[in-house]
């Protein structure tokens with residue numbers, strides 16, 4: 001596949017209709033501008049939404065509104081510049097060498113920067129130097145290493161309407177060359193964006209007014225026609241230099257995808273034309289191949305980002321990826337992250353990954369030699385993209401050479417592998433020709449930039465070797481010349497020297513001046529000496545003095561050619577990079593399994609989930625080995641729903657997430673932290689964990705909770721795993737418990753999903769009497785006087801007390817407050833102590849005093865029941881029926897309804 005091509009001359013912005021919403025507007029010259037300001041205004045008019053970094057000598061200057069904004073954002077001094085006559089314009093500048101630092105800061109603030117370079121040599125310019133915007137740095141179009149995170153992609157994502165409630169998504173990471181296109185239901189957009197983590201969104205301008213949730217990245221608008229399939233298809237054919245798009249796997253119904261992709265490529269051609277050459281053929285993701293992880297689940301399971309950045313104890317909260325990422329290359333790290341955010345749905349694919357991991361786990365020597373080789377391979381994927389975009393510097397090629405050097409070792413270490421995924425990798429292209437090119441052309445430990453003379457290897461180019469010999473031979477030649485001239489003239493004090501003004505000379509003391517030969521030409525007279533040149537010396541000088549310059553320009557040319565030769569093999573480099581990244585991840589998972597003692601789960605197509613001695617992959621790493629208490633969890637046809645109760649800090653949330661993480665790990669093909677596990681393939685994993693920081697997102701906690709709960713109820717199926725942690729907490733107790741109750745009923749009766757529901761509403765434990773496939777479990781604690789000991793052990797039955805006061809005491813509530821709380825609790829228990837226990841008091845060995853809560857869902861008054869039973873309904877008149885109804889209600893009303901005060905949760 002031919003990589004797409006950038007235009008040589010960039011006129012795109014000019015042919016677009018000037019639409020200020022898209023960042024275009026007409027040029028507005030001011031008649032009294034100086035030529036420099038006219039030039040600036042021209043650049044600015046084409047990039048009004050960017051800060052223009054305008055190169056003037058050793059500085060990038062910002063003018064007018066840019067100067068004001070730039071000075072504010074970057075803390076620069078705002079000055080002014082004369083703009084002819086008495087007029088002045090605001091000015092702020094940054095030194096050219098520090099450019100990237102400033103750009104980085106602006107990008108992090110969500111701004112974009114158009115870099116306007118001097119595109120002709122000032123020495124040769126007639127009048128003012130010509131300047132052009134050569135690239136626009138935007139959050140989604142980044143190439144600088146300093147701005148990119150090693151282990152995550154930096155996607156630019158374009159969206160377009162596909163009709164019928166569907167959207168097309170196109171994504172490109174120009175730092176790696178990856179291009180993806182897919183179509184999703186509008187409702188799944190959030191989940192897909194959560195997975196792709198775009199740095200910038202590209203949208204049709206008609207979407208201008210749409211609302212986006214907080215945290216949505218920078219949005220860039222472009223004219224709608226760019227997103228239309230026909231225009232977009234033309235764009236793609238032109239950029240990729242293909243006749244049709246069917247070769248990419250596009251179907252006739254993929255018009256919206258083509259639209260989004262075409263707009264994306266057109267935009268990249270506008271902002272980073274050089275990068276187009278490294279773009280790979282688009283990969284079309286068909287739905288159904290991967291599990292969609294909604295943002296809530298991704299956040300709550302802390303897959304790649306912690307819920308709270310810091311744990312309050314100063315240590316950084318760890319995420320799943322922090323713990324399981326044993327990859328050795330950055331590209332492997334990115335791939336693992338993608339696997340985590342895109343679990344598989346096909347059991348065959350899961351088994352295939354498991355087979356490969358198992359084989360690498362069993363064969364430790366093979367794994368060790370692979371990992372030794374992988375360590376040196378580095379980021380082949382980004383190196384390939386850099387070479388393809390002609391941005392690779394000598395040291396990048398050096399790194400590439402070192403990486404390629406290890407490829408044969410990788411292939412050798414894969415001899416006789418059995419797992420199909422590994423045999424596919426074993427056939428990798430080791431790129432011997434590319435390595436030979438680099439090994440032959442590139443000097444060892446090359447200088448940072450071509451032109452200094454230390455980049456191209458000796459013996460690579462005869463002309464370069466000769467120039468170098470000339471330059472390096474200067475000292476020898478001088479010594480030789482000096483002794484030759486001394487002999488010839490008989491002047492033993494004769495010296496050959498050099499100064500900047502006169503170049504090479506022969507110096508003779510005044511006393512010996514009359515002995516110089518006739519071909520000596522006087523050049524300079526000093527106090528005690530005369531300086532001369534000879535024709536021979538002049539000719540030689542000419543060669544030596546230009547050698548450095550010629551070396552520099554020749555070296556730049558040779559380096560560029562070398563890079564170009566490598567660039568022609570970009571596609572092969574990228575394919576090998578894919579194989580190596582796959583291998584790195586598979587080896588990493590094997591290494592992880594060994595290091596953390598994970599087992600291969602039996603993944604099956606049935607319903608039951610059975611985890612024996614399961615552990616939380618992240619929490620277990622935060623405590624000494626053996627300190628983490630493993631637990632068994634079984635969810636099958638007989639017990640689909642587990643109601644999990646237990647005091648705060650018992651370990652409910654940990655257990656809940658542990659099940660979700662184990663299931664997710666299994667579906668990415670990883671082994672799992674358990675003694676043994678049999679796991680189904682889930683179509684979705686839903687988690688709703690009562691998190692307090694949702695207020696930040698501007699909605700009330702309860703609204704958010706209900707919103708997400710609704711989404712779960714609408715989308716969960718029998719094949720889903722639903723993990724609910726304290727839903728209903730955001731509202732008054734009665735409401736909360738009622739909602740929790742109804743949700744549970746719905747999941748049990750209608751959805752049939754495997755569910756774990758952690759709750760402090762003990763009332764829910766009563767549901768086990770009513771719902772056949774619901775079981776109660778609690779996380780055990782032991783009381784020791786006023787202290788409680790958390791056993792973190794899961795046991796059947798509901799919990800009996802909330803132990804809230806004890807937890808408060810452990811957390812450091814003042815002793816007086818704790819004592820008062822005990823008093824109040826005692827009073828409350830005294831008042832209601834005689835009330836009957838609710839239906840759900842199935843807790844094994846519940847202490848008799850554990851009557852801290854009165855059930856909302858009490859058994860109806862026995863007397864009322866008795867009365868009902870005795871009724872002969874057939875003989876009642878309507879009036880009688882009403883009277884009895886009122887009577888019954890009064891009987892039931894007499895029962896106090898109350899629950900304990902909310903014990904709160906972490």
Ligand code: ADP
Nearest residue numbers: 627628629647648649650651652653654655792
């Ligand atoms: P809950 O949700 O019941 O309030 P958490 O799940 O938040 O409790 O757990 C509280 C703390 O208990 C965790 O931070 C962890 O340190 C510890 N913990 C939880 N489960 C276990 C376990 N199985 N083994 C050891 N420690 C655990």
Ligand code: MG
Nearest residue numbers: 652653905906
């Ligand atoms: Mg909890």
